[in-house]
Amino acid sequence: MTTQTQHHLHSLLSSLHTTLKTPKPSSKPHSLTITSTSKNPSLSGRKLRAAVIGGGPAGSSAAETLAAAGIETFLFERSPSSSKPCGGAIPLCMLHEFSIPLHLIDRRVTHMKIVSPSNLTVDFGKTLKPHEFIAMLRREVLDSFLRSRAEASGASLISALVTHLEIPSSPTSPYVVHYTMNNSRRALAVDVVIGADGANSRVAKSINAGNYACAIAFQERIKLPDDKMAYYENLAEMYVGNDVSPDFYAWVFPKCDHVAVGTGTVCSKHDIKLYQRAIRERVSDKIKGGKVIKVEAHPIPEHPRPIRVRGRVALVGDAAGYVTKCSGEGIYFAAKSGKMCGEAIVRASEGGDRMINEDDLRREYLREWDAKYISTFRFLDLLQRVFYGNNAAREALVELCGDEYVQRMTFESYLYKRLAEGNRWEDAKMVLNTIGSLVRCQIVGREMEVLTV
Amino acid sequence: MASIAITASLQRACSSPHLTKKKQLQPRSMRSLDTKQATHVVTMDVEGQKGSKIAEKLEKSALHIDGPKNAEDKLKSGTDAEPFVPKFKDERWKNGTWDLNMFVKSGKMDWDGVIVAEARRRKFLELYPEAATNQEPVLFRSSIIPWWAWLMRSHLPEAELLNGRAAMVGFFMAYFVDALTGLDVVGQTGNFICKVGLFVTVIGIILLRRTQDFDNLRKLADEATFYDKQWQASWQDHNASTSALEKERRKA
Numbered sequence: 220m221t222t223q224t225q226h227h228l229h230s231l232l233s234s235l236h237t238t239l240k241t242p243k244p245s246s247k248p249h250s251l252t253i254t255s256t257s258k259n260p261s262l263s264g265r266k267l268r269a270a271v272i273g274g275g276p277a278g279s280s281a282a283e284t285l286a287a288a289g290i291e292t293f294l295f296e297r298s299p300s301s302s303k304p305c306g307g308a309i310p311l312c313m314l315h316e317f318s319i320p321l322h323l324i325d326r327r328v329t330h331m332k333i334v335s336p337s338n339l340t341v342d343f344g345k346t347l348k349p350h351e352f353i354a355m356l357r358r359e360v361l362d363s364f365l366r367s368r369a370e371a372s373g374a375s376l377i378s379a380l381v382t383h384l385e386i387p388s389s390p391t392s393p394y395v396v397h398y399t400m401n402n403s404r405r406a407l408a409v410d411v412v413i414g415a416d417g418a419n420s421r422v423a424k425s426i427n428a429g430n431y432a433c434a435i436a437f438q439e440r441i442k443l444p445d446d447k448m449a450y451y452e453n454l455a456e457m458y459v460g461n462d463v464s465p466d467f468y469a470w471v472f473p474k475c476d477h478v479a480v481g482t483g484t485v486c487s488k489h490d491i492k493l494y495q496r497a498i499r500e501r502v503s504d505k506i507k508g509g510k511v512i513k514v515e516a517h518p519i520p521e522h523p524r525p526i527r528v529r530g531r532v533a534l535v536g537d538a539a540g541y542v543t544k545c546s547g548e549g550i551y552f553a554a555k556s557g558k559m560c561g562e563a564i565v566r567a568s569e570g571g572d573r574m575i576n577e578d579d580l581r582r583e584y585l586r587e588w589d590a591k592y593i594s595t596f597r598f599l600d601l602l603q604r605v606f607y608g609n610n611a612a613r614e615a616l617v618e619l620c621g622d623e624y625v626q627r628m629t630f631e632s633y634l635y636k637r638l639a640e641g642n643r644w645e646d647a648k649m650v651l652n653t654i655g656s657l658v659r660c661q662i663v664g665r666e667m668e669v670l671t672v
Numbered sequence: 673m674a675s676i677a678i679t680a681s682l683q684r685a686c687s688s689p690h691l692t693k694k695k696q697l698q699p700r701s702m703r704s705l706d707t708k709q710a711t712h713v714v715t716m717d718v719e720g721q722k723g724s725k726i727a728e729k730l731e732k733s734a735l736h737i738d739g740p741k742n743a744e745d746k747l748k749s750g751t752d753a754e755p756f757v758p759k760f761k762d763e764r765w766k767n768g769t770w771d772l773n774m775f776v777k778s779g780k781m782d783w784d785g786v787i788v789a790e791a792r793r794r795k796f797l798e799l800y801p802e803a804a805t806n807q808e809p810v811l812f813r814s815s816i817i818p819w820w821a822w823l824m825r826s827h828l829p830e831a832e833l834l835n836g837r838a839a840m841v842g843f844f845m846a847y848f849v850d851a852l853t854g855l856d857v858v859g860q861t862g863n864f865i866c867k868v869g870l871f872v873t874v875i876g877i878i879l880l881r882r883t884q885d886f887d888n889l890r891k892l893a894d895e896a897t898f899y900d901k902q903w904q905a906s907w908q909d910h911n912a913s914t915s916a917l918e919k920e921r922r923k924a
Binding site for chain 1: 802804805814900903906
């Protein structure tokens with residue numbers, strides 16, 4: 220959950236794509252529709268009922284948006300007080316867009332170090348302005364704040380485990396949410412469902428949304444002695460190498476009063492303990508004397524689910540698979556997708572007065588989301604494929620990160636989630652440097668293959 | 673009981689001459705006279721002259737238990753029970769970077785040597801990863817090596833190969849085109865189609881250097897579009913379902 224590298228290079232790439240491949244819903248040539256939402260039947264007398272399953276950042280943002288517009292919202296969360304195993308890093312734009320109070324922030328990370336397989340270390344963060352930082356929070360603190368805000372805007376919070384979702388047969392009959400609360404089985408009828416229940420989403424299973432490949436993220440929380448903790452006061456570290464992860468990176472993130480040392484992988488999940496041992500050894504000097512206080516693991520989706528909208532059910536956040544490659548960032552995209560989905564439903568139902576259908580969800584939510592973020596996700600996927608494949612490429616990545624321009628672009632793209640304004644000349648230099656680094660490291664890599672130590 | 677234990681461990685220790693640490697562990701734990709007698713017993717049983725020589729050394733070290741510091745240090749590391757991880761050592765690697773002065777051969781800078789040395793270092797670290805410390809940071813950047821050194825190392829042999837192939841293909845293609853169409857070389861260079869053909873051939877030779885390159889390129893294309901396909905999957909379903917709906921409507 221750290222910075223994305225060279226995010227802005229996609230400005231060059233997108234100029235090559237003359238048209239973004241934004242899919243358009245198929246038109247019906249023989250229907251007599253005038254494109255206005257009067258197609259949808261009006262709900263006489265009552266407001267639209269929506270159920271949001273899952274009370275994390277995605278669910279809470281969706282519930283808040285829906286409830287604020289007057290829609291009858293029910294937010295389901297099975298364990299409101301659990302702490303999620305998560306990096307807990309959120310970008311600045313999330314603090315602004317979601318009005319997150321600054322007292323929730325545990326730490327402000329202003330420095331990052333990225334370490335290559337041959338221990339070449341590069342300092343990131345020289346280009347940050349004094350008011351810029353990466354906010355580290357505890358998930359339980361953030362989640363409960365967002366949930367209480369959703370409740371304050373009118374959503375009904377239900378602490379229950381949702382077991383399954385009954386799909387209706389006609390376009391106007393309700394969805395029935397079956398849940399268990401205090402050991403009793405209950406059911407609730409709603410018109411629209413937003414599935415925000417994470418990587419093992421039950422809503423996704425109920426609508427047969429298909430599966431996705433997951434990476435596993437494994438981390439240990441280690442309490443350090445004070446002098447070692449002072450080193451990580453506002454510093455996060457990222458380690459790359461075949462020994463710590465074959466296709467991802469390992470990290471040391473500072474949290475409120477301890478550090479989280481972890482790693483992740485997609486292809487060799489059964490070797491995750493070996494990789495964890497390797498990262499512990501790589502940072503052995505810096506965590507000497509530390510005590511492990513918690514061990515946790517969680518799946519992280521690698522790509523979107525095949526179906527993200529079906530009927531009047533939409534998936535958001537981790538349930539939909541909105542996690543970027545390369546950095547594994549998911550909190551901001553979860554919250555943003557929840558908000559956008561909520562706004563889509565509000566627009567399509569005209570503030571809760573009309574029923575909506577699948578086309579509305581696709582048009583207002585899915586198309587908007589894809590148009591806004593698909594190039595970001597595609598670009599990071601490209602970076603991951605190019606730079607995380609083998610040790611030679613990782614060395615090249617770390618070498619490139621030493622360049623100030625790269626650092627500035629990376630942080631700006633990460634913190635504000637927008638195309639950083641780049642200088643064309645510097646862009647060209649960066650592209651040449653990238654190619655140069657990759658070529659150099661490939662040559663050394665080839666030399667390495669023939670050598671025997 | 674103690675002597676049996678020590679005999680067994682000494683036997684194992686003697687048969688592998690490298691583990692000097694373990695041997696010195698045993699004498700430490702048993703300071704009685706039993707040790708001396710046990711070692712005598714072992715020397716008779718151990719096969720080969722080498723084993724007995726080592727056992728004799730053991731005796732001597734057993735006598736000097738309280739003596740040299742090395743024994744204690746090695747004992748400490750032995751009792752930690754951690755595998756010994758070798759550290760990268762090279763006389764030319766100083767303070768986290770290569771000392772370029774040591775790579776001078778007959779008055780000229782030997783960049784090839786630097787490249788090979790760096791490759792060796794990275795290979796070593798790949799096999800035996802080291803902890804990243806702040807006390808000895810790695811400062812070497814491969815960009816210090818000039819671009820022509822890289823080219824000479826890697827690309828020249830391959831460039832030679834590709835040029836040779838291109839020349840052979842070009843010669844025979846010129847011959848065949850002349851035989852088929854009557855255009856001689858001068859005429860061919862003026863013809864647009866021939867120029868296009870030449871361009872395609874050159875690009876083809878660069879891209880498809882070996883037969884496996886073809887498969888690699890195909891895999892690359894698949895991988896590149898895989899992620900995109902997953903994003904578009906939601907829309908594919910929509911198109912399928914709406915066309916199904918339309919068919920139903922027409923039937924009804």
